[in-house]
Structures are given as structure tokens and as C-alpha cells.
Amino acid sequence: MEIIKKSLLKSLWVMHAPMSPCNNCDIEILDALTPRYDLERFGIQLVGSIRHADVLLVSGVPNYKNYKKLKYLLDQAAKPCFVVGVGTCSCGRGMFKDSYNSPCNVDDLVKVDAYIPGCPPRPEAIIAGVVKLINALK
């Protein structure tokens, strides 16, 4: 169904899943939604419930307390739902790679559709990452 796919790309609803982040990427994600960058131009909205979401924005390194919950969260989403890793931590754990409390990468748990590196990534980088995701899905 071409029209449904086209509409999906024009209205991505985003849910933010923080996997024990340092709050740095979270602030940049919120920045991307503020008037200066205004992601609503592309139909992107921040939603509160995973049932409404089309994109799961994951930030941070999963730890022992929450790493099973990411998979659980994605299972509850209405498909199709894409996963975007924001920040170096969710791309490859960065300096927390050998940390005592970090069992695995985000992409060991779920299939990640787009990576946005940076510590933290600037809002421009987040927008560019979303655009790359949209282009890849086309």
C-alpha cells in the first residue's frame, strides 16, 4: 500500500525510551522539538504511549536493571515501529563498553534502524538522522 507508506513517512510519532542515559541526549531530543528546529514541520510528534509510537528513540547504555525492558517495550508497540539509537552510548556504548553494569549493546537487544552518533548529537544531527531513516524506508 503505497499511500499508507507515504503517510507513515509524513507522520512519524516518536516515543522516547531512555535506557539509563546521562540526560544529555534527552535534552537535545527535546531541543529538536522546540520552536527553533520544529520537527512538527515534518509531522513528527512526541507521544507518551508506546501504543501510539512509530519510532522508538533509544538513548543511553542499557544496564542490568532495564535491559530486558527495552525488548518488552518494543513488543508492545503497534507494528511497524522503528528504532533509532541517539548518541554514542546507544550506538556502541562508547566509554562504558567494559563497564561493570553494562551487559550489552542496544543492537544486541533489538534491531536498530538508524544510528545517530554524537555525545550528545546536535539537534541538526538528530533531524539529519531522521531524514536518513525516512530516505532508507522509501
Add this chain to the structure above:
Amino acid sequence: MKKIFFITIFFISTLFAEKIQIRVVASDDKLARYIAIQEAASKVGQEVIVVSGEQIHPSKIEKISMMSKSLLGRDTYEYIFLVHTKDDSMKYSIFWTIDKILPLFNFLIFPGLLFSIFFAFIISFIDRKLTARIQWRQGPPLWQGMYDFIKLLGKEVLIPSRAQKTIFVLSPIVGFSITVLVSTMLWLYFFVPKYSFSGDIIVVLYLMTVPAVVYMLGASASGNVVAGLGVSREMKLMLSYELPLITAILVPVIKSSSIKILDIMQNSSQPIIFSLSGFLAFLVAVISFQAKIGLVPFDASEAEQEIAGGITIEYSGILLGLIKLAKQILYSIVPLFIIMTFFPGGGLLVVIKYFIVLLLFVLIRNTNPRLKIGQSINFFWKIIFPISLIAIILAVSGK
């Protein structure tokens, strides 16, 4: 293939199936009206909806004979009857028009489903664009509402395992169809005011209440704790805004001494809003409708930030799409309802009036923070309800 073809043909033929309404144009006599309707029913031989006319006891009549029937104008007839009653026999002449209406066509296509949906998309675009400009943003593209809806059509529908499935699935569908029904009624009165029937303002207010009740049922059937929180808030909010809303709508009813939207629209030389009571009632109605649509100062029941969508939290796919669309349709017809009751008429000026009322909603929405549910209840019961009572007292005393 053949089956689908015949089903399509049948569907299209029912879409244009006519019903006939008979309207007595000029006759104040109760007996004459009664005869007119009786005769019409037998003569036309089709399903007849009685629009106006009061019943009198038929035992008074012994025999009715029709003397002549002549066509006066387009769909307007003059009938002359000879009526024999127990006392004497009288001659009555009655004028009536026959309106051919297309109920399914009206409900599904023109002022109904299709038209309401597209109008709601446009109004939701205007609302979001104005909001964006007030917040110094660029805002979404024109057909954003349509993209959202079509996207939700293609998403998976999830039903929680702990949910009561029938109520959970049915409630958005019922809420949506009732909203479309209200929209059809109001648009039909707007384009063709003569379709208005006695008591329709009560029907409209009643039907507008149903979607909220139905969503509360559906959300509590979902088995989610946060949805339950949303239901509790929605219920409290409803208990606080319904009474001021109805008392505010009573002011036009008192002024025109009629519960028919057509009479309220054609009531007086001066619109109701220019009197003191009318103005107070207008303010109360705007604020109460703000709560009814669930816009920002009173959206505690579906707060995205605290309870993650509240009553809509467990809905996904097309069910969520229907809830959102019903909300947008309600948003697009509420200014129309306010115009019809408080300052009707004025030809093309209606467009300007509509946008002034819509702008009022958008401005209230954008300049106020969300109230806690207790604050909302206090606001409605301690400030808004007394104002509406004062408006009623002023209206009764003629101001």
C-alpha cells in the same frame, strides 16, 4: 467478483433512495394539519416522516373527502378537503410542500461523513498552524491530519490481553459514528434550515455528551491503570462542565421560547449575544465547550506528559485514528453550533464569525497552562456555574 458488483450496485442504489418529508406550509388549524398528514401518508404511499403537525383526537372526524389538488409551485401543492365531523362539515384548504431528502447520501457523503472528515482536517490544520505561529514555529503541512489518519489505518491494532474486548473495540466506533451524526445534523441545519425539528437542540446536546461517556467505557475496559486515572479525571471534568453548558444554552432557548434550532436561528432582529445575558452565556458556552473538546486548560484527562494519553493510552491503529478524528470533527462543529445558537444569520459573514469563534478557542488553548482536575472542578462550579445562573436570571427578566 459478481457478488461484489451486486453489493456495490445495491449500496449505491440505497445511497440515493429518497424519503419524502411532507411539510404543512400554511395552516394553523390543528384539524387541518391532522388531515394533511393523514392524507399525505395514504396518498404518497411511501414512508412518511411527520415533520410538523399536532395530533388531535381522530374520533372527532367522521369522513374526509378530498375535493381538489393543484400544483402551486415547485413541490408545493394546495389541497382542499371536505371534512365531516359530528357537528358539521367544513372545507379546509392546506398548502404543503414535499421535500425529497436522501438520508444515506446526507449521512455518508455531503454534510455527513466525507464532508465532515475533510472539513475537520482543514480545521485541525488551521488550529495546529495557528498554534505553531503563536509559538513562533513553522507548523505542519496542510494535509497533516489526513497523513496521520491514513498512517493509523495501516498500523497494527493491539488489544490488551486483560481488556474486555467487545467494549474496548466498539467504543471508538460508536463515539465516532455519533460525532458524525451530530455533525450531519448541524451542517444540514446550516445549509437547509427547514430540516430542523422540534426539540433538536436537546438531541444535539445529548448526542454531544455520548462520545465522552463511550470513551470512558472503552478506556476502563482496557484494564490499564493509567487509563483508569484518565477515566476518573474525565468523569470529574464532565460532572463539572455539563451543567454550566446546558444552562448557557438555555439562554437562547428562553429568549426564543423554543427548543427548535430553526426558531432560535430566526428568533429576533438582534442576535442574542448583544444582550447582557446572551454575552455571559456565550462566554460560559465557549469555556464549557473548551472542556468538552478536551483542549488545553482542561485536558487533564488525556495529558500526554503526565499520564501518557490517559483514556487513549491503550488504543492503537485505526481505533486511535477514529478517536482522534472524532475529536477533530467535534472541534470543527462546535464553533458552528455556537454561531447557530448565539449569533445566526448574515450570509457570507458566517465564515468570518466561524473563524472568530475558532480563534477564540485557539487563543484560550495557547495562552493557558493545564489545570489540575481539582482546579478545573473549582473553576467550573465556583465561577462559571454562578455566571451562567446570573445569565439565566437576566434572560428571564428580559435583559
